[in-house]
């Protein structure tokens with residue numbers, strides 16, 4: 661382990677992390693636990709995602725954006741459930757590359773997104789690892805009692821929508837690894853999306869009010885909709901032609917000769933952190949109105965039918981895609 665100019669974990673906790681603690685419920689990070697009172701009329705919604713160097717982020721990524729990505733992938737899971745974020749527990753598994761300046765950068769990233777999304781640190785754990793750095797967050801949020809949107813509520817006749825744009829995550833990884841060549845501002849936009857995706861926190865109340873089922877797009881649009889289809893006991897059919905692309909992804913797409921292969925790659929690449937949801941046809945107008953109000957793009961991709969499985973079509977033909985997205989082995 662390279663010498664880290666840190667006395668011990670208590671110094672990291674007291675000097676760097678304690679200022680991020682929830683003023684009322686974080687106990688200054690000086691106790692063994694955080695204690696929250698219950699909130700009448702709401703359910704506590706919890707989620708946890710870990711991120712690992714070389715699996716979820718690159719060793720060359722700045723630690724402030726690693727911290728932001730850590731919070732954002734978790735905020736994205738809550739947003740897809742229609743829940744409002746409250747606070748989080750954090751585990752830091754520092755590697756040898758995480759000296760004091762890197763830890764300061766990591767904490768600066770946390771502070772930035774705490775302010776952006778209105779959340780606070782509640783507690784956690786700090787250890788070192790001889791392996792690559794990894795971090796995990798348990799994010800807590802609130803949803804109106806009994807109103808959390810699951811993966812299991814899609815019904816035949818529902819429509820399928822996705823927020824924002826699809827494909828910037830996988831293209832951003834390629835851009836960060838210099839496996840793409842586009843204009844510098846396009847490359848920068850894609851790398852920014854890979855490092856700091858935008859969780860749809862502001863859209864969560866609309867999801868809670870209008871969606872029958874919902875999931876965030878982490879593994880890949882097709883894979884994540886397949887999770888919804890399986891959980892709901894229905895079939896989901898989408899067309900890839902309307903896949904919403906950012907300006908940078910469109911520039912990449914315009915240079916491809918095989919549009920089907922290109923869209924398949926974007927719809928299975930993952931790391932989008934958009935929301936894929938189903939809703940009753942009667943809810944479409946209200947859903948689009950809410951999206952407009954948030955200046956959020958929303959695209960109808962397909963529909964829910966009786967049956968099972970997930971079908972992605974291009975040119976009206978169902979594509980053969982083995983996984984539909986990312987899986988950990």
Ligand SMILES: Nc1ncnc2c1ncn2[C@@H]1O[C@H](COP(=O)(O)OP(=O)(O)O)[C@@H](O)[C@H]1O
Nearest residue numbers: 706707708709733737875876877878879884887
């Ligand atoms: N090690 C684990 N222990 C308990 N539950 C887990 C574990 N890993 C995953 N899960 C649960 O399995 C479900 C699917 O996980 P995952 O695919 O990571 O979901 P997501 O895409 O929403 O992050 C979630 O309910 C998650 O809480």
Ligand SMILES: Cc1ncc(C[n+]2csc(CCOP(=O)(O)OP(=O)(O)O)c2C)c(N)n1
Nearest residue numbers: 709714715716717718878879929930931986
């Ligand atoms: C260096 C690197 N390689 C590959 C990827 C792509 N990738 C890794 S994990 C993953 C899926 C999302 O992560 P996961 O742990 O499955 O999150 P969850 O589905 O639990 O939210 C993707 C698309 C990446 N983000 N970074």
Ligand SMILES: [Mg+2]
Nearest residue numbers: 708709710737
């Ligand atoms: Mg997960």
Ligand SMILES: [Mg+2]
Nearest residue numbers: 709733737878
């Ligand atoms: Mg997740």
Ligand SMILES: [Mg+2]
Nearest residue numbers: 878879986987
């Ligand atoms: Mg996953």
